[in-house]
């Protein structure tokens with residue numbers, strides 16, 4: 001069963017906050033939910049399907065559903081890190097196509113900035129002087145990784161180091177990803193970093209984990225977002241422009257029992273599946289939201305999605321090729337995770353939201369892509385360096 | 399530029415049931431791997447079955463203890479002392495997360511030959527690490 005044309009994104013909301021010390025995570029979920037429903041022209045009592053991931057406080061979706069007062073006949077708490085919300089769009093479309101719900105609400109929020117949990121660097125704890133981000137009791141890989149100081153940034157750094165070795169990718173090429181994001185962020189009043197950066201600015205920022213520098217990293221922000229997905233008959237009665245889900249797919253990649261290969265991501269599997277379902281090719285994509293936890297993340301995913309050959313991602317992103325208006329592949333026109341927002345250390349939600357803005361023609365006029373009829377949003381959750389889930393969604397303005 | 403190796407406090411591995419022989423061997427200065435008696439594949443981290451063919455006919459083997467650096471990164475900020483995390487591909491073909499130690503960290507390169515050595519965690523558990531040959 002294909003989901004092509006079976007569901008529409010009717011509502012999208014990005015919380016304007018980037019620092020919320022005075023709001024609970026549950027309150028942020030509620031504000032995002034109301035924001036997306038208001039955007040769609042729907043009400044909380046219209047929701048019959050709810051989707052959330054590991055950022056939702058409490059066990060699974062119970063606590064937030066309770067908090068919001070939802071009455072549900074469908075629930076899905078699939079957790080694939082930052083790509084969860086793109087997975088949720090796929091699952092919501094599937095559930096709607098199967099008749100399991102009519103109005104699906106997807107929410108995300110978190111406060112890593114206020115709570116001091118950057119996730120991308122260590123802070124001090126205990127005798128070792130390093131926080132060890134244990135994922136709980138009994139995780140089979142942890143005894144063989146955590147004592148070595150594995151963290152999000154140095155695992156991604158090893159992806160970048162290997163990419164440089166295999167394909168000749170340079171620090172300057174990595175820097176171009178940040179430069180393009182900063183060109184877009186200058187027009188976003190809510191963006192955390194609005195300063196326009198040069199390649200030299202990025203190269204002059206301190207090395208955190210070779211070869212990644214501070215400016216190769218995304219921001220740490222509080223906030224959140226929400227999406228409303230609904231069936232065609234309902235979407236057509238709503239006042240907003242129609243954003244159709246044409247194709248979606250997800251895939252998972254890990255260390256394969258020790259046959260580690262850092263040269264590609266699970267996007268090499270999810271991308272082609274989503275394109276096939278959508279019946280489009282990379283050449284048809286007018287705008288792409290590409291998860292940008294780090295600059296290297298963008299390069300690897302652009303290759304895996306087929307926007308260029310494997311290994312050519314560094315050359316592809318150089319010289320402003322990702323900048324809206326001048327580049328071949330306008331990306332992350334909100335400033336992305338690199339400059340705008342990375343709520344709860346999870347970037348998949350904002351990737352879908354900016355793709356919806358572009359298709360509706362509601363991106364900032366300085367970054368709006370002309371005749372933006374087909375857009376892609378792609379995310380990677382977990383870590384490219386060890387275990388991750390990728391998700392791709394292809395959307396069309398109808 | 400030089401970044402000399404400095405001893406750092408290593409967090410104890412939170413072992414799961416079945417991991418003990420791996421760390422007992424390490425305490426004796428041996429790096430061991432699980433090998434499948436049916437398909438012949440080595441795997442890492444060690445499991446009670448083969449992740450390639452699901453056979454439970456797996457046994458511990460002494461690794462040669464040599465390999466090459468598959469990738470690496472020197473953590474320079476937010477850590478009490480700089481350290482080099484790496485993926486090392488062993489002679490047996492499996493690639494493991496580890497640290498490169500006892501050298502100028504800035505001299506580490508992808509493809510560099512390395513051999514196993516052991517460093518103790520804060521609780522005295524031996525962890526296999528690697529140093530340039």
Ligand SMILES: [Zn+2]
Pocket residue numbers: 434435436437438439448449450451452453
């Ligand atoms: Zn086997």
